[in-house]
Amino acid sequence: MTVDTVDRRPNRLQPPLIFGTAILTLMLITALLPQFVAPYDPTRFDYHATLAPPSLAHLFGTDMYGRDILSRILWATRIDLQIAVFSTVGPVIVGTLIGTLVGYYGGFADIVLNRLVDVVVTFPFLVLVIGIIAILGPGLTNLYIAIGLVDWVFFARLARAEILVQRRLDYAHAARGLGYGPARIIFRHLLPNAIGPIITYWMTDMALAILLGSSLGYLGLGAQPPLAEWGALIADGKNFMATAWWITVFPGIAIVVAGFGFSLAGDGVADLLRRRE
Amino acid sequence: MTKRLLEVADLTKGFVTRGADGRIAQLKALRGVSFTLDRGETLGIVGESGSGKSTLARSVVRLIEPDGGSIRFDGTDARRLSGRERSQFNRRVQMVFQDPYSSLNPRMTVRAALAEAIGVHRLRPPAAVDGRIAELLDLVQLPQEAAERYPRDFSGGQRQRIGIARALAVEPDCLIADEIVSALDLSIQAQIINLLLELQARLDLAILFISHDLRIVRHISHRVGVMYLGEIVETGGAEQVFADPRHPYTQALIAAAPTLDPGRRGRQEAVHGELPSPIDLPAGCSFASRCVHVMERCLTMPPALLSVDRTRAARCYLTENAAPPALREKSP
Numbered sequence: 001m002t003v004d005t006v007d008r009r010p011n012r013l014q015p016p017l018i019f020g021t022a023i024l025t026l027m028l029i030t031a032l033l034p035q036f037v038a039p040y041d042p043t044r045f046d047y048h049a050t051l052a053p054p055s056l057a058h059l060f061g062t063d064m065y066g067r068d069i070l071s072r073i074l075w076a077t078r079i080d081l082q083i084a085v086f087s088t089v090g091p092v093i094v095g096t097l098i099g100t101l102v103g104y105y106g107g108f109a110d111i112v113l114n115r116l117v118d119v120v121v122t123f124p125f126l127v128l129v130i131g132i133i134a135i136l137g138p139g140l141t142n143l144y145i146a147i148g149l150v151d152w153v154f155f156a157r158l159a160r161a162e163i164l165v166q167r168r169l170d171y172a173h174a175a176r177g178l179g180y181g182p183a184r185i186i187f188r189h190l191l192p193n194a195i196g197p198i199i200t201y202w203m204t205d206m207a208l209a210i211l212l213g214s215s216l217g218y219l220g221l222g223a224q225p226p227l228a229e230w231g232a233l234i235a236d237g238k239n240f241m242a243t244a245w246w247i248t249v250f251p252g253i254a255i256v257v258a259g260f261g262f263s264l265a266g267d268g269v270a271d272l273l274r275r276r277e
Numbered sequence: 278m279t280k281r282l283l284e285v286a287d288l289t290k291g292f293v294t295r296g297a298d299g300r301i302a303q304l305k306a307l308r309g310v311s312f313t314l315d316r317g318e319t320l321g322i323v324g325e326s327g328s329g330k331s332t333l334a335r336s337v338v339r340l341i342e343p344d345g346g347s348i349r350f351d352g353t354d355a356r357r358l359s360g361r362e363r364s365q366f367n368r369r370v371q372m373v374f375q376d377p378y379s380s381l382n383p384r385m386t387v388r389a390a391l392a393e394a395i396g397v398h399r400l401r402p403p404a405a406v407d408g409r410i411a412e413l414l415d416l417v418q419l420p421q422e423a424a425e426r427y428p429r430d431f432s433g434g435q436r437q438r439i440g441i442a443r444a445l446a447v448e449p450d451c452l453i454a455d456e457i458v459s460a461l462d463l464s465i466q467a468q469i470i471n472l473l474l475e476l477q478a479r480l481d482l483a484i485l486f487i488s489h490d491l492r493i494v495r496h497i498s499h500r501v502g503v504m505y506l507g508e509i510v511e512t513g514g515a516e517q518v519f520a521d522p523r524h525p526y527t528q529a530l531i532a533a534a535p536t537l538d539p540g541r542r543g544r545q546e547a548v549h550g551e552l553p554s555p556i557d558l559p560a561g562c563s564f565a566s567r568c569v570h571v572m573e574r575c576l577t578m579p580p581a582l583l584s585v586d587r588t589r590a591a592r593c594y595l596t597e598n599a600a601p602p603a604l605r606e607k608s609p
Contacts, residue, residue, distance in 0.1 A: 170380035179367035192384045
């Protein structure tokens with residue numbers, strides 16, 4: 001008897017994953033080494049070229065102080081990528097852990113978590129985060145804290161649901177029947193099988209975090225000047241919309257491209273995990 | 278070493294559900310099930326779906342906590358065990374599952390799954406684990422290269438072999454096989470059954486073989502128990518029970534079993550009437566509503582498990598005196 005060799009593994013990477021990871025990789029390089037990518041110092045004033053429209057010297061034009069928009073957008077990548085990662089990494093870990101334990105053990109903790117989820121989803125996310133920042137004060141660190149306080153609930157809900165499915169499968173029963181301890185069953189058996197949708201949601205959540213970070217930056221509650229941040233850049237240009245559209249439009253496009261990158265990568269990862277099952 | 282390995286007495290288990298009228302009710306899945314199992318012996322449990330077979334299997338390995346009754350394993354009360362002793366009990370009584378697709382962790386190679394089982398119970402020094410895995414693969418007749426593969430690379434029959442290898446990895450005394458071949462093709466079924474018989478002979482395993490397939494149970498079992506609505510309604514040696522069934526339900530089951538001889542194939546219905554709801558059981562014998570021999574007292578008082586002879590018993594008033602002639606004619 002031979003092992004049958006139907007290969008169900010993906011042998012070809014799909015376009016969404018390729019495009020998504022390409023965008024994210026470029027963003028990452030830019031974020032790590034903006035001084036090599038950006039043509040100008042993003043904080044240098046140039047009073048000879050204020051509000052200059054896009055030209056060969058300044059591809060995306062300049063703002064009211066003559067700062068190069070392209071350079072500011074590229075430097076802002078660092079801040080916005082930071083927002084994407086720093087504001088979600090805590091919620092992913094804490095939420096997944098709580099959701100996993102609640103899903104496995106159930107009981108009173110399950111009731112508490114579900115009511116908490118009900119409360120949190122009742123409020124619009126942005127309103128809740130603004131409310132917390134109103135208490136903590138503006139700034140990036142407080143932005144991370146504010147998002148973290150709310151966001152973990154969604155990961156907990158997702159992890160709980162996934163674990164509930166996994167723990168009813170026979171392999172989980174088999175692990176119990178083999179005399180394995182709960183820590184081994186949860187972290188070596190159930191979690192690896194439940195983590196796929198969580199990673200996928202994390203990708204989407206990072207896109208949402210960038211949107212949220214730029215919204216708050218626009219409102220002046222996120223990154224503080226002179227830090228370049230896409231939402232803050234848009235806010236800079238809002239008074240010149242009629243005369244210097246390039247100050248607002250190009251950072252807006254940057255946000256769209258970043259969101260697109262995360263979404264495509266998330267889709268690609270989800271697809272990859274599905275076909276590996 | 279005593280021969281008697283497992284002694285289950287009066288096991289009961291109810292599940293809380295919502296009845297047809299929307300009220301919360303109890304579904305009685307096990308209603309006082311008792312049996313014994315010796316080393317090297319196979320006890321077959323047959324019954325329709327919904328008769329409590331799987332609940333029984335899962336209760337014995339303590340995946341489900343029964344409401345009442347006792348499980349004695351090798352002289353100790355298995356229901357009282359905790360901690361290390363519980364883990365040892367779990368090791369010695371292994372379950373093989375029905376669905377070969379969900380019973381293996383999709384993210385673990387065969388080697389990882391077997392090594393984990395061996396490692397957790399410290400059955401081999403680390404250096405000897407690989408040798409033991411090779412031995413286990415031989416035992417279940419899988420090629421050595423199977424070790425590096427994931428469950429998705431295997432067919433149903435091969436996965437079931439992996440499930441058996443995983444159970445054997447912890448060197449159990451007793452296997453609980455819950456419908457382990459019902460998801461497989463007929464030819465693969467035979468291979469798995471023969472493998473099980475071979476392993477039993479080599480390892481002196483006690484096997485609780487649960488199935489709805491009468492032919493397989495007859496082939497593999499030394500003794501059988503027939504389950505109906507959470508009760509064992511007839512027990513005895515496999516050949517005796519199948520050749521000369523005493524309980525009307527067993528008779529009906531055997532009469533309804535498909536035969537390979539087309540000339541004898543009938544269109545006859547096995548049992549008339551509806552299966553009573555396990556939520557709302559009748560006062561008397563639970564088979565009374567479908568029984569062709571029903572008597573007045575069957576409707577008011579449920580019969581006990583009455584001995585037919587030294588090894589056989591049936592939960593039917595007809596067994597009190599030898600079976601009446603009418604009954605004799607029906608049996609093959």
